[in-house]
Amino acid sequence: MKAIRAERRGRPEVLAKVDLPMPEIDDHAVLVRLHAIGVNYADVMCREAAHPSMQPPPIVVGCEGAGIVEACGAAVRDHQPGDRVGIYSPFGGAYAEWISVPAHYALPLPATMSFEDGAAFTHVYLTAYHALRTLGRAxxxxxxxxxxxxxxxxxxxxxxxxxxxxxxxxxxxxxxxxxxxxxxxxxxxxxxxxxxxxxxxxxxxxxxxxxxxxxxxxxxxxxxxxxxxxxxxxxxxxxxxxxxxxxxxxxxxxxxxxxxxxxNLSVIFARKRELIPPSWRDLCDLYMKGTLQPVIGHRFRLDEAAAAHELLESRRSTGKILLFP
Ligand SMILES: NC(=O)c1ccc[n+]([C@@H]2O[C@H](COP(=O)([O-])OP(=O)(O)OC[C@H]3O[C@@H](n4cnc5c(N)ncnc54)[C@H](OP(=O)(O)O)[C@@H]3O)[C@@H](O)[C@H]2O)c1
Missing domain, CATH: 3.40.50.720 (NAD(P)-binding Rossmann-like Domain)
Structure with a gap:
């Protein structure tokens, strides 16, 4: 599969297009074919080896996206092939055509949510929710x-x-x-x-x-x-x-x-995972009512990831930047 890997720590030009074997899934993981991928400032920090939760380069960058479940590990009960999901991957790996994540890092998208919106929504709105409500006591x-x-x-x-x-x-x-x-x-x-x-x-x-x-x-x-x-x-x-x-x-x-x-949202996913389903339901309800609507500012092809990073770091982007495999 095609993917974008930060070959070493550095400026956006360290992001290289590579051919990699398909990701493997263990018993508790799902394999997702990505249709849209979010560019998060965390990806810049990952590329610069400055993100506390991600391993340093070489690493396939990317922590969010949306797509279709293609295969499920033997112990997975909450998903089946064909499900439309938004994914959060604090381990990187999302600048790719396919990704494998633990099943509870893949969340069901509302029927009316496009993959674009799903990629811009899943990780970002959960972060917003837990910043405001869980930590901020809004x-x-x-x-x-x-x-x-x-x-x-x-x-x-x-x-x-x-x-x-x-x-x-x-x-x-x-x-x-x-x-x-x-x-x-x-x-x-x-x-x-x-x-x-x-x-x-x-x-x-x-x-x-x-x-x-x-x-x-x-x-x-x-x-x-x-x-x-x-x-x-x-x-x-x-x-x-x-x-x-x-x-x-x-x-x-x-x-x-x-x-x-x-x-640190990854701590909630890893150690307080019971907080995710109710927050996801609240967010999806607000999306379906039209109260929440991701603001998508810029779209790039996956192989233009370096240009997307340049834009994000220039401070000239507005809203969300997406990549398309
Ligand atoms: N804690 C978590 O679990 C978690 C999860 C996801 C994201 N995040 C963090 O949330 C923040 C927002 O992420 P995002 O993806 O939505 O990015 P973003 O806000 O769309 O873009 C980053 C923005 O940061 C501001 N900024 C200030 N100083 C900057 C500098 N020296 N270089 C570049 N940008 C600078 C710029 O806005 P102005 O020009 O308006 O200042 C820039 O547009 C990031 O810090 C990210 O790491 C945290």
Whole structure:
């Protein structure tokens, strides 16, 4: 089968098209023929050997996609050949025509969900859900700040926040992204590369600060947001796209009686798997009602994966980037 492998640690040009044997399945796994594949910032970190849960290159990159179950291991009860599924693979392997994953990492797609939507939805909306609800303890009426809000995960969080009656404040790194989100009807947008985030947050929240922050950039932005939290606020790290590790500060958190948490979805799949089916049902219900709809910004062929990575790292992408085998 055709696949894209990061041959060594490095820039996008280390992504090479390779021919590999078909993946094997053990008794508890399913073999899925992928019809659409998501490009996640985690794939960039995997390529750069900077992802804590993925083995360093050489590795077939990719952690999400959607397709059809073609074969099931002897012990698999919840799937059968022909099922349409979305997959999450924290082990990599998704930039390929076929992938094998443990059966509970393959989730049934609603009949009305396309493979495109499935690839953009499965991993990303589960991440958004567990960041907001499981770690962030999201409440109706919370004032929520989201960094990189125009991206794949950011747009998913904005939609869930609206569905759950929260007041969203979107943080972005350019005025083009501000206009993009304004076009999607987002009222409060802060450009954190140009504006004073602390004073804009104080203005929007009448001096209180955000009750909940979902943070994916790190560095200076993280520190500003930590200081800006409302009393009893919650700050959840979900990523570090800016490359500078966040530094939660006990003194600052104590001064707000605030909570800090860090999400790793792979831990929920591996160690708290009972949380996945109910969250997946909630998300699929909201999708079928039309409340959630992945924002797909860019489409590439699988063999254009390097160009897709260039785009994601350039900070010029909006919404989700997909690859097609
Ligand atoms: N914890 C988990 O289990 C989990 C699961 C999935 C994804 N994630 C994380 O969630 C985040 C979002 O992923 P995504 O795939 O949806 O990506 P994305 O948000 O579509 O794209 C990444 C965005 O990060 C921002 N960014 C800030 N500094 C950057 C830099 N130096 N280089 C590149 N981008 C930078 C950019 O937005 P602005 O220009 O607007 O700042 C960029 O568009 C990533 O950090 C990813 O690792 C975590």
């Amino acid at each position: 409440q109706v009426g919370d004032r929520l700040f989201i960094s990189a809000a125009a991206g794949g995960l950011g747009t998913a969080i904005l939609q869930l926040a609206k569905a759950w009656s929260m007041e969203a404040i979107a943080g972005v790194g350019s005025d083009e992204k501000r206009s993009f989100l304004a076009g999607l009807g987002v009222e409060h947008v802060v450009n954190y590369r140009r504006e004073d985030v602390a004073s804009r947050l104080a203005e929007i929240t009448a001096g209180q600060g955000p009750d909940l922050v979902i943070e994916t950039v790190g560095g200076e932005l993280f520190e500003t947001l930590q200081r800006a939290l409302a009393p009893l606020g919650r700050l959840v790290t979900v990523g570090v796209a800016g490359g500078i590790e966040p530094r939660p500060d006990v003194g600052t958190l104590l001064s707000k009686s605030a909570v800090y948490a860090a999400l």
